[in-house]
Amino acid sequence: MTDLLALGPHAGFIVACYLVTLGVIGALFAWILADGARLRARLSAMEAQGVTRRSARARKSNAGEAGS
């Protein structure tokens, strides 16, 4: 631990670099996660309204034909 803290006279610059990197990557990661969650919620809402994609409708009708 002593070695970790012995960053010399420029410790402020070193710590600032690690904090900036953590902040930028953390913000980007959080944005990607939030964007994904928002998109999945909106897709679910559309599907709940009965709106489906063409490929989903085709899969459903194929399954229906196979079942009949």
Add this chain to the structure above:
Amino acid sequence: MAILDLANPTRFLALSARLLPWLFAACVVAFAAGLYMTFFVAPDDYQQGATVKIMYLHVPAAWLAMMCYSVMAVSSLGTLIWKHPLADVSAKAAAPIGAAFTLISLITGSLWGKPMWGTYWVWDARLTSVLVLFIMYLGLIALWRTIEDPIRAGKAAAVLTLVGAINLPIIKFSVDWWNTLHQPASVIRMDGPTIHPTILWPLLVMALAFTLLFFVMHLMAMRNEILRRRLRTMQLQAASARVGVATSQAAE
């Protein structure tokens, strides 16, 4: 499964969902090992002292900034030549990640420059060409947001990305072609690295961790972009259905 089968977005979503937890775990392990080596194994540099620890962030971020743009350039070829369904999804998803790594490279370089060079910034060839790279990332993000149709936006961005790729060799060789304050390459050289192994190995492990982080975030962002396009298609379907109902009611 042939590699081209991954061109199907549904298959890509299924495969990436299986791959992501493993990649994320590998990324966490690589960062844990890299940071341990950085703070507890790697010695201080005989000239720079402890500020060499900035290198373990700055150099991988700079490599990733260029690798990310290379991924976008290859994806742009996929868009323009092969019209690969996932190519412009890949390019669009990579742009914010590339911008973030370039920003980290610029800020950490600046914070490293002050104690070592005596200045945060100089307009030399390496620093300026990396700043141009950052501005190009922002320009491409803006272009994608300006054109509503993702297919048209993808083609326009692909052309701009390929034009901007000329900046990559300029960044790489700027330290050789011009007299710059920035040091020349010391890892990827024809005659091998000039860094002592006790400092080189932590750097390589941190570079691996950053690369895995890029792939994790890129896959996640690509999945988001596929969902965004599906949502857009469904919204257009819903809107056209509403217009159809309104037209038939008006006709009655």
